[in-house]
Amino acid sequence: MKERLSREAMAMRIAKELFDGAVVNLGIGIPTLVSSFVPEGMTVIYHTENGALGFGPVVTAEDMKEKADIDLVNASGQYVTPQAGMCFFHHADSFTMIRGGHIDMTVLGVLQVSEKGDLANWMFPGRGVGNIGGGMDLAFNAKRVIAATEHTTKDGKPKIVKTCSVALTAPECVDLIVTDIAVIEVKDKRLWLRELAPGWTVDEVQALTEPTLRVAPDLKDIELL
């Protein structure tokens, strides 16, 4: 078996998409890890659906007793820390920021993503139910949508598919797909393979991807730093 990127390594790669002053909303799972890899000296302003901007890191397990505050949580319900310059607002204002196009970038988890950039991520697999939460508004309205996902399901099936077979979160919304073996850009309803995990070939990535990948002229290996 070829080596795939760890979740942390995927988060490191996604962190390279950040820029100074970016307003960013991170979904649950791999996306949450991205905040650990912000380059030194760069200011990233985190947004959470429940009405805060500019809060600090998640409270660690050892600090829980001292620092956890039920009135300072992110959208995953994790306790976060205060940070100078943070502010609070109500839910309708929070989604004014999202719907109004004031969020520069969101990183979302994936059940399936299609070749046109359709995203499906809100139904629980095999449970027949799902939670929409704030993900649909983010997918529709954030300026840039990055999909963070393992390239295949646990039983080896492609998560990048021709057409999503589960309920959509938003059609044609994904701009960039970062997986554990590749970085793929969605452009003009086509998929462009831009980066490969070290040791992987175009053919090997294509074999695990349902739609046809176009190979970017400047294809290179994923660099984490």
Place this chain on the structure above:
Amino acid sequence: MINKVFETFEEAVKDVPDGAVIMVGNFAGPGGTPFYLIQALRKQGAKNLTIVANTAGGIGLTLDYDDHRILFENKQVKKVIASFPFSTSASRPSVAEKQILSGEVELEIVPQGTLSERIRAGGAGIPAFYTPTGAGTVIEKGKEVRVFDDRPCLLERALKADYAFVRAFKADLMGNLVYRGTQRQFNPIMAIAARTTIAEVDRIVDAGELDPESVITPGIYVKRIVKVKEDPGFPRHLERNFQVRRVQ
């Protein structure tokens, strides 16, 4: 002279009739949830309620304390309008999930931004609005679609309620409210969208003691105020966090 202060939560919810529409402040954790009003409503027993809230209670992050999950347990709910109705844990489904899947409770699932704007619009006298969120997904079903600036948008109706149960940090005797941190979430918009808004607060102060510049919910929206007793006793496993909170 107006008096909005109720001595007990039981009194504050006494007149909730069967079939009432109730908005309940809540998000992904215990902060900003009016636990005592919910508990009082459970005792009071009104049935066939429609609950408007972010969750249907008892999601993965809140399984261990008594949020509005107890209203489902007590079979007081006929419909829930929510964005995040299900437990994140497949092995620990919420009571609401079982009731929704069996058809006992009707679910209207709404994207969170649309849910909050429908509530805000309800309070603001705007009967409906268009939003791009949900176009081309299951959310579109049964809704008018209109294209604005090349984007298909859905017509969404405002939401109003008979009662809003909101959680705030401090109230003054006029009913002005201030919140603490992410406790705010849905509470201020629910406060404006209900005929009778009841605020559960940590402290009640005299008029003039809140900085008018800091008031988030103007007092005219708040009809009843009830103070949480010094020792809440629950949420059970979060006692230590309550202590962190109380030193503020």
